[in-house]
Amino acid sequence: MIPAPFQYFAPKTVNEAIGLLQQHGDDAKLLAGGHSLLPALKLRLAQPAVLIDISRVAELKSITSEGDRLVIGAGATYREIATNEAVRSGCLVLAECVGQIGDIQVRNRGTIGGSLAHADPAADLPAVVLALGATINVMGPNGARSIAADDMFVAMMTTAISPGEVMTSVTFPILGKGEGAAYAKLRQPASRYAIVGVAAYVKLDGGTVAACRIGVTGAGAVAVRQPAAEAALVGTSGDDAAVAAAANAAGDGIDYLGDIHASAEYRQAMVKVYTRRALTEALRRARA
Amino acid sequence: MATITVTVNGKSYTSEVEPRTLLVHYLREHLNLTGTHIGCDTSQCGACVVLVDGVSVKSCTMLAVQADGANVLTIEGLAQNGQLHPLQEGFWECHGLQCGYCTPGMIMAAYDLLQQNPEPTDEEVRHGLEGNLCRCTGYHNIVRAVQYAAAKMRSEEVPA
Ligand SMILES: Cc1cc2nc3c(=O)[nH]c(=O)nc-3n(C[C@H](O)[C@H](O)[C@H](O)COP(=O)(O)OP(=O)(O)OC[C@H]3O[C@@H](n4cnc5c(N)ncnc54)[C@H](O)[C@@H]3O)c2cc1C
Ligand code: FES
Ligand code: FES
Numbered sequence: 001m002i003p004a005p006f007q008y009f010a011p012k013t014v015n016e017a018i019g020l021l022q023q024h025g026d027d028a029k030l031l032a033g034g035h036s037l038l039p040a041l042k043l044r045l046a047q048p049a050v051l052i053d054i055s056r057v058a059e060l061k062s063i064t065s066e067g068d069r070l071v072i073g074a075g076a077t078y079r080e081i082a083t084n085e086a087v088r089s090g091c092l093v094l095a096e097c098v099g100q101i102g103d104i105q106v107r108n109r110g111t112i113g114g115s116l117a118h119a120d121p122a123a124d125l126p127a128v129v130l131a132l133g134a135t136i137n138v139m140g141p142n143g144a145r146s147i148a149a150d151d152m153f154v155a156m157m158t159t160a161i162s163p164g165e166v167m168t169s170v171t172f173p174i175l176g177k178g179e180g181a182a183y184a185k186l187r188q189p190a191s192r193y194a195i196v197g198v199a200a201y202v203k204l205d206g207g208t209v210a211a212c213r214i215g216v217t218g219a220g221a222v223a224v225r226q227p228a229a230e231a232a233l234v235g236t237s238g239d240d241a242a243v244a245a246a247a248n249a250a251g252d253g254i255d256y257l258g259d260i261h262a263s264a265e266y267r268q269a270m271v272k273v274y275t276r277r278a279l280t281e282a283l284r285r286a287r288a
Numbered sequence: 289m290a291t292i293t294v295t296v297n298g299k300s301y302t303s304e305v306e307p308r309t310l311l312v313h314y315l316r317e318h319l320n321l322t323g324t325h326i327g328c329d330t331s332q333c334g335a336c337v338v339l340v341d342g343v344s345v346k347s348c349t350m351l352a353v354q355a356d357g358a359n360v361l362t363i364e365g366l367a368q369n370g371q372l373h374p375l376q377e378g379f380w381e382c383h384g385l386q387c388g389y390c391t392p393g394m395i396m397a398a399y400d401l402l403q404q405n406p407e408p409t410d411e412e413v414r415h416g417l418e419g420n421l422c423r424c425t426g427y428h429n430i431v432r433a434v435q436y437a438a439a440k441m442r443s444e445e446v447p448a
Contacts, residue, residue, distance in 0.1 A: 001329050008290060008307030008353055031351075038349045039331045042310075051307070053354060079343070103419025104400060105334065108343045109350065191332065192418065 003041035010053045014139050014166055017054050021164050022141055024050040030166065031055065032075060032114035035106055060113065060168060065090060068174050071137075074113025074167040079104075081112060090174035092285075093181040093199065097128045100185070102192050113167040116152070119159050119222070121257060122193035126153055126223030128183055130215025131199035134172045140165035149215075156221040178204045180286030184277040186218070186270050188261050194218035195262045196270040198250075200278035202238065204286045209238045212246075214275060219267040220254035228252050229275060238283045247276035292356040296321065297365025305352045311345075312336045314352035315362060323363040323392050327421070334420030337393040338362045344400035346419070363392035366399075374440040375399060375433070381446075384433030386424035394420050398434045406442055410435065 011017040021028055029048035031037055032055055040046040054060060060075030065086045072081060072094075081087055082099035101107055101115075101124055115125045116136060129136075129149045136147040138161055147160045154160055161167060175181060185197040196218045203211040212233045214226040229250035236242035251271045256264035293302045296319060303318055315321045315338065326348055327335030336348040339361040366373035375395045378384065385391045394417065401408065401416035408416065413434045414427065422430060432447070439446045 002310065002313070003308045005306065005308055008351075010353070010356075034349055034351070034354070035331065038310075038351070039329075041308075042329055042348075053351075055354060103334070104397065104404075104416060105337060105344050105346045105349075105419045106331075108345055108400075 001042045001044070003038070004044060004047040006041075006048055007050045008053065009050070010056050012056060012058070014054075014057060014059060014168060017052055017057060017166050018139060018141060018164065020050075020052045021166070024052075026163065028052055030117075032117075033077060033109040033111040034114075035102070035110040036114060036118045036120065054166065055111075063087065065174065068176070070094075070172045070174055072112055072170050072172065074116075074169055075111050078107035078110050078112070082107065091132070091172050091181075092175075093132070093183050094128055094172055097124050097183045097199070100124075100187075100192070112170055116170065117159060117161055117167055119153055119157050120193070121156055121221050121223075122188070122195070122218045123223075124183070124185065124194050124197050124217060127194075127197045127199035127215035127217040128181075129170065130223055130225055131181060131183075131201040131213045132172055133201075133213060134170050136161070136167060137169045137171060138162075138165040139168050144168070146171075150225065153222045153224070158222075178286055180204075180282040180284065180288070182278045182281035182285060184274045184281065186274060196267055196274050198271065198274040198278040200275070200282040202233070202279070202282045202286050204238065204283075207237050209233050209236055209242075209283075212279075214250065214278070216250070216254065216271055216275075219271050220256050222255070224253055226250045226252070226275065233279065238279075238286075243276055243279045243283065246279060247272045250275040290353050290356075292353055294352075294355050294358055294360055296360045297362060303352075307351065307353050309352040310348055311338070311340075311350045311352050311355050311360075312347035314355070315347060315360070318352075321362050321364050325389055325392055327389060327393075332419075332421070333390070333393070334397055334417075335390055335393040337396040337420065339396060339400065342403075344397050361396070361399075363395060366395070374437040375402075377440070378433035378436035378446075379430075382429050382433040382436050384425065384430045390420060390422040390424075394422065394430055398437065402434070402438055402441060406438060408434075408438060
């Protein structure tokens with residue numbers, strides 16, 4: 001199928017893209033890797049009158065480390081992130097997460113900015129962004145601002161980014177000694193989207209869990225943290241019993257989805273299973 | 289309309305296209321390169337895979353205007369001087385196809401896979417071709433065909 005006609009612009013800078021968004025308002029949509037938007041245009045689920053293709057904006061593509069942070073340009077593809085040495089050594093869980101999204105061709109085109117702005121309930125990255133406490137940096141007509149991960153995902157396919165804004169980058173922590181993170185996913189075997197995906201971050205102080213963050217995607221309409229499970233683990237030694245107790249506390253506050261791939265009850269059960277797996281691996285890495 | 293210049297299989301083309309033209313339709317209908325197939329409407333089958341600036345993409349999920357200035361390689365560009373590419377030879381020798389509908393996409397995806405990983409395990413080949421569906425072969429001979437090509441491209445003896 002062929003998309004409905006649209007006007008096409010390919011700005012070279014973020015400022016140009018913002019100007020075009022201002023000029024065309026609600027009629028316009030940004031195009032990045034196109035791996036959510038183009039399928040929707042082909043099926044005519046979306047028919048924007050104007051497409052602003054930001055895939056040629058060079059400043060959106062950079063991946064840099066700044067002190068104890070990694071700054072990933074919104075236009076970096078999954079393949080560029082997964083194979084980047086600074087990402088692999090400083091934030092392996094991010095490389096691993098994007099390295100198993102979809103298939104090679106999806107990873108060659110899909111971008112971190114597109115995934116987070118689209119906020120598909122089954123997308124992988126929101127879980128990792130929540131668990132690592134990443135920051136989403138956006139630019140709009142009123143300048144730049146940052147959105148904390150916890151404020152980013154508002155509802156199904158709805159984020160805290162305003163219509164006139166462009167996501168420019170995402171800031172992740174570089175994990176140090178005593179810190180560990182992991183992502184565990186139940187994949188839908190055909191599309192490889194997450195039926196349930198759980199990302200866990202832990203920080204050890206001596207033999208005690210000093211901090212824990214858990215992000216869940218796929219299970220419900222919107223990706224969420226798991227405060228009860230996090231609280232259950234903090235202050236413990238992180239042994240098997242503590243992990244089991246924390247996993248058992250996971251699953252609250254999720255508006256569960258049920259579909260042909262998995263019922264709501266199954267997703268609820270799997271949140272606990274995958275929380276245990278993600279925590280176990282995150283703790284193993286924190287101790288290594 | 290937009291004017292684009294694209295190099296396809298080493299030859300430069302300048303064309304007028306509607307912005308909504310998908311790369312796959314540009315290749316098939318403007319350039320008459322019908323070796324690249326369309327197997328779905330949902331970006332899932334991989335029949336349309338070509339290389340754009342060296343990496344494999346689903347040409348049904350990219351606009352022709354997005355390929356302006358790019359270097360595209362399609363199945364038609366693989367054979368050199370009448371000599372099949374090792375991947376084409378592998379699919380031939382190992383019966384890696386039945387109806388052949390998925391084959392151009394399989395080969396172009398395998399091309400990208402082998403440039404990332406010249407010595408894959410069978411498991412890695414299967415994993416690397418996740419984006420390509422085949423409704424005939426059961427995949428087994430496709431994996432053999434890719435291993436045949438991998439060995440040949442490493443200048444080793446091809447597996448039996
Ligand atoms: C076959 C297939 C399998 C897939 N499997 C998975 C999977 O396993 N896991 C997974 O997580 N995803 C999967 N995806 C989705 C894929 O990750 C998409 O690439 C991603 O969701 C969107 O990123 P994009 O760069 O392609 O964005 P686009 O499709 O170009 O854009 C998506 C939306 O984001 C907006 N947008 C894009 N960039 C910005 C920006 N910088 N600022 C503000 N808004 C922006 C666009 O306007 C649009 O609304 C799959 C897709 C396909 C086709
Ligand atoms: S035609 Fe099916 S993925 Fe392109
Ligand atoms: S050979 Fe028929 S679809 Fe693969």
